[in-house]
Amino acid sequence: MVTQEFEQRTRQLIDSLKGICAAYGLGNDGNEFKIITQVFLYKFLNDKFTYEAKKIRPELGQALTWEKAMAALTIDELDMLQLQMGPDTARLKPEHFLAHLFGRQNAPEFAKLFDDTLQDIAYTNNDIFAVKTDGGEKIRLFDRVSEFIADPSKRDNFCRALINKLVEFSFERIFTQKYDFYAALFEYLIKDYNSNSGGKYAEYYTPHSVAKIMAAILVPEQVRGKIKNVSCYDPSAGSGTLLMNIAHAIGEQRCSIYSQDISQKSSSLLRLNLILNNLVHSIPNVIQGNTMLHPYHREEGKTLKKFDYIVSNPPFKMDFSDFRNELDSKEHRERFFAGVPNTPKQAVGKMAIYQLFLQHIIHSLKPGGKAAVVVPTGFTSAQSGIDKGIRQHLVDNRMLAGVVAMPSNIFATTGTNVSILFIDATNKENVVLIDASGLGTKVKDGKNQKTLLSDAEEDRIIATFNSKQAEEDFAVVVSYADIAAKDYSLSAGQYFEVKIEYSELTPVQFTAEMRGFSERLNKLFDESTGLKADINKQLAGLRYE
Structure with missing residues (x-):
């Protein structure tokens, strides 16, 4: 109270x-x-x-x-x-x-x-x-x-x-x-300022349901309180919702936060979020700058720093045409192992910058590191190109934990369907694929429609993923070989078992069913014959004037 x-x-x-x-x-x-x-x-x-x-x-x-x-x-x-x-x-x-x-x-x-x-x-x-x-x-x-x-x-x-x-x-x-209290305050404080109206550097507030699922899968209940001295990184941190959730799961004094974001406004809001949540010790690691062109966090030998945990909701379509050619160079080639996406001369909104962030994240993981990344659902089943190259890299190197396909409009501000990709360099066995697209309740959020997940639905996704339990038409557990055989598709629906239901009929029932089919078919044939005669009659009456 x-x-x-x-x-x-x-x-x-x-x-x-x-x-x-x-x-x-x-x-x-x-x-x-x-x-x-x-x-x-x-x-x-x-x-x-x-x-x-x-x-x-x-x-x-x-x-x-x-x-x-x-x-x-x-x-x-x-x-x-x-x-x-x-x-x-x-x-x-x-x-x-x-x-x-x-x-x-x-x-x-x-x-x-x-x-x-x-x-x-x-x-x-x-x-x-x-x-x-x-x-x-x-x-x-x-x-x-x-x-x-x-x-x-x-x-x-x-x-x-x-x-x-x-x-x-x-x-x-x-x-x-604790954090849950300040999260609500922070969201209210910045609700009018974290713009999602589009533009070159649009910022989106990640829903708490997405942040909760990511943190609970990366840091399950059974390991909480046991992890210490770990690094958590977000290369497109925004105001820090994802970082706050994973820090809360690990323990604020058990981890160090690292971030980078091109927006000065977002970096200032992240600083405020860290202060509210007893993470002041990580403020020196908050960097405002272009992660793709100038990744800041490096080891003493100047190589890019590797992290224990990475969370990210990267921009999907940000315009990077003004520095695209600089990325396609020897300096960045190791990081962008699957390639640098082209920037179309028209339809700037189609620039797939998330492909760059995703490769950067994979490159920035420690050998035993874990990551959770929001991606467009189309990424999971693209037939060719950079998307497929990234999936193949994850599968062939056995560093994939699974994918959760989220409901449409989980972000009220974008119509793009999203999934959460979970990367785990220690997972050498089976992969969990969940189709949660049917969950949630549709509500109005201003002029937009938004899907809200209940606590029970969030917990269902988390429990199913962490227990690696198959569930009909909801979750499958597949091997790396299974994924390779399906052309590296990470879409759960492609692995669901197709069931054909059979009905037992007596000979009399079978004869009656077939008679009914024949009668309906003959009736359609008669209608088509009449329609054909009608059309011919109309055509014959046409005159050139």
């Missing part, structure tokens, strides 16, 4: 911040998401510091005004307090606290004070919280928020409105909650 109530209050806070932006002319503005997410993060970091400080020094929580008690600490005491805090807690000074800004909101040039405070927090915590680009630049935690307001005369009031809204709210009571 407390969690539900708090989630509702948090949503109200987010809506209020959006309302302030709208009142100052920034509703649906390209910079609105920066303001909302950064102000939300500033409040979160404040409250996380408060929560940790009161745990370490209970007298702070017992003080009439804890901020004053905090400000009264000596420099040595404050340094010791911060040393005792975990790495997930931002280093803050007394002048960084929200209460300090609230008390000075009537000061002249308040917007400058607000921006300077955020900048100092970003600078103080730059080594931990900055996202890097593939060129080595660091993207700091905060922008100068007030400067998104074009009219300088309105900036002070804008920042005062934000501060007054933040001071009414506190995260402190909820810091004991």
